[in-house]
């Protein structure tokens with residue numbers, strides 16, 4: 001939003017009469033003459049600013065459950081944890097909806113340069129990769145990305161190990177992820193189609209630690225037919241440096257991963273029932289599963305903590321909301337979006353009562369921008385959200401909201417979505433690595449996210465008229 005518009009919005013919301021942005025990333029919420037709605041929002045923001053509910057939830061989830069890869073014992077423990085927490089926190093209704101998930105087991109992983117300069121490499125299998133059945137050795141053929149790989153003649157790839165090496169840039173919005181992640185999601189399948197015997201990628205991550213970033217190598221439901229793994233960034237540098245000598249580089253790879261079919265998991269749902277229109281729902285989503293290398297603290301323990309605490313504050317501070325607030329903790333986002341897809345399969349009349357959805361799945365940073373995806377007729381409602389977030393120092397970004405992976409299927413069906421985009425500058429340092437642990441989680445960032453999510457959820461739940469539904473997207477498979 002332009003600064004002028006933001007100032008006008010701030011003036012309209014009386015509680016924002018004095019906005020004090022404190023040094024060190026804090027914020028203060030000011031008092032003035034205010035409407036009952038503004039008073040409720042201020043009470044919610046004050047409770048968020050002083051509470052540590054979200055951090056406590058992340059600590060509990062990472063300590064008492066830890067890694068929770070789809071279909072694993074950790075995944076089952078996470079479902080039980082979520083049901084128990086939502087119940088203990090006093091949500092009016094708590095239930096689980098069964099979701100079938102793929103079950104893939106990682107096993108061991110090792111890689112070595114065999115020639116010209118033998119060295120071990122730090123490597124992690126990509127989700128969905130088959131195992132190698134002992135060592136698999138071949139000459140390396142390098143390409144920066146999928147397009148460059150596709151442009152290579154098949155003879156240059158056949159019988160070799162493909163190495164995709166494009167780097168991911170560090171950016172606050174984390175937007176560089178989308179540019180590089182096809183190397184992981186699609187690269188191994190393209191390499192297989194061209195006759196490669198394996199694929200390794202430079203980690204999709206912004207750190208320089210010797211920890212590889214795992215992630216799904218599935219694409220459009222297809223498993224790669226060849227073993228696929230990620231090298232840590234320094235190991236990708238090392239491989240590039242050896243390739244730069246212009247002599248053939250040979251690599252060997254040993255992966256013990258295997259496909260074990262399917263398992264049962266669940267979307268866990270907690271609802272605070274609306275006082276006037278209980279059938280209408282504002283949905284707050286995050287995913288309960290995680291990759292297995294770390295404890296899933298930033299991805300997506302942070303989001304789980306934020307949406308539970310935000311819904312609790314929005315529903316319990318300042319009297320009951322008009323509509324219901326529904327937390328959905330989605331099953332298996334990481335390895336095929338099983339929970340997000342399953343949730344959206346509901347009767348049309350029930351989906352029509354989902355008035356808006358928002359998701360937290362980009363770490364624990366402070367919220368850096370508001371984006372909405374509303375019909376043009378709801379511009380006023382978007383302005384009210386902006387005004388209510390002004391005391392938190394959150395500007396509007398003039399870009400349409402994306403929603404998130406798990407609520408993507410709802411967005412494609414026309415449910416209005418709101419983004420509260422966190423600063424993700426450091427998120428991709430630990431994303432999908434063994435380093436995704438509680439110490440990386442920002443308690444201050446979580447408080448700021450809780451304040452923002454609770455504010456938006458409450459305002460949408462109380463709005464006299466719900467935002468209008470948008471036309472459904474024609475291509476339901478489009479991911480972004």
Ligand SMILES: [Zn+2]
Pocket residue numbers: 287299300333361
């Ligand atoms: Zn995630």
